[in-house]
Amino acid sequence: MSVNDKARGLLVSDRIADILVVLSDVTSHTFESRLPTLPESDPFSVLYNGINEMVHVLAETHQANERYQRELMEKLTTIEQQRLAIRELSTPVIEVWEGVLCLPIVGVMDNSRGSEMTEAVLRAVVEKQARCAIVDVTGIEVMDTGTADHFLRMAKAIRLLGAECVITGISPGIAQTIVHMGVDLRGVTTHRSLRDALSKYIARSLRATPRVPPEP
Numbered sequence: 555m556s557v558n559d560k561a562r563g564l565l566v567s568d569r570i571a572d573i574l575v576v577l578s579d580v581t582s583h584t585f586e587s588r589l590p591t592l593p594e595s596d597p598f599s600v601l602y603n604g605i606n607e608m609v610h611v612l613a614e615t616h617q618a619n620e621r622y623q624r625e626l627m628e629k630l631t632t633i634e635q636q637r638l639a640i641r642e643l644s645t646p647v648i649e650v651w652e653g654v655l656c657l658p659i660v661g662v663m664d665n666s667r668g669s670e671m672t673e674a675v676l677r678a679v680v681e682k683q684a685r686c687a688i689v690d691v692t693g694i695e696v697m698d699t700g701t702a703d704h705f706l707r708m709a710k711a712i713r714l715l716g717a718e719c720v721i722t723g724i725s726p727g728i729a730q731t732i733v734h735m736g737v738d739l740r741g742v743t744t745h746r747s748l749r750d751a752l753s754k755y756i757a758r759s760l761r762a763t764p765r766v767p768p769e770p
Contacts, residue, residue, distance in 0.1 A: 660693030692723030
């Protein structure tokens, strides 16, 4: 083998080694490496340029994917925050009087929402040390057996925590539905409106409060 042949062989080996180094970086998601620019007369020139172009496209694609992933995570975080905000708004537990909580319910009840409401009101009873929880169903137009069962279980759970549960705002249509379904509401206090329930609770509390005789 002549000296020129050996030189060409070493040159080819160096070219292939350079290509392998760049391709190895690409497989490791590193896209900074580039092959040197060769004269157009060099037989590897077209191959080098093609590999550099491929690495450039892969780098841009990788950056675009990373931006997309960041934007996706930001959107998912925003959606989760909105979901939590909607959940809190859909189950507002309001302290309307000292020791008296109110849970106004609007819209459709399902298993998931019923569980969230029960969890929210029970947590509030413990945190506020409430003696009474008023569940106002004025905003519910339709009540089925499942919905009625949610309220019964909620009332039992509230009583287990030592608080009284009162349901207010039952419409005539819902009252007929409850009677028709044969739902047993014994043990659950009901009032026509939130105002009636609160007025009667306050009046009862005042009667139970011992009067302090005036000092002579």
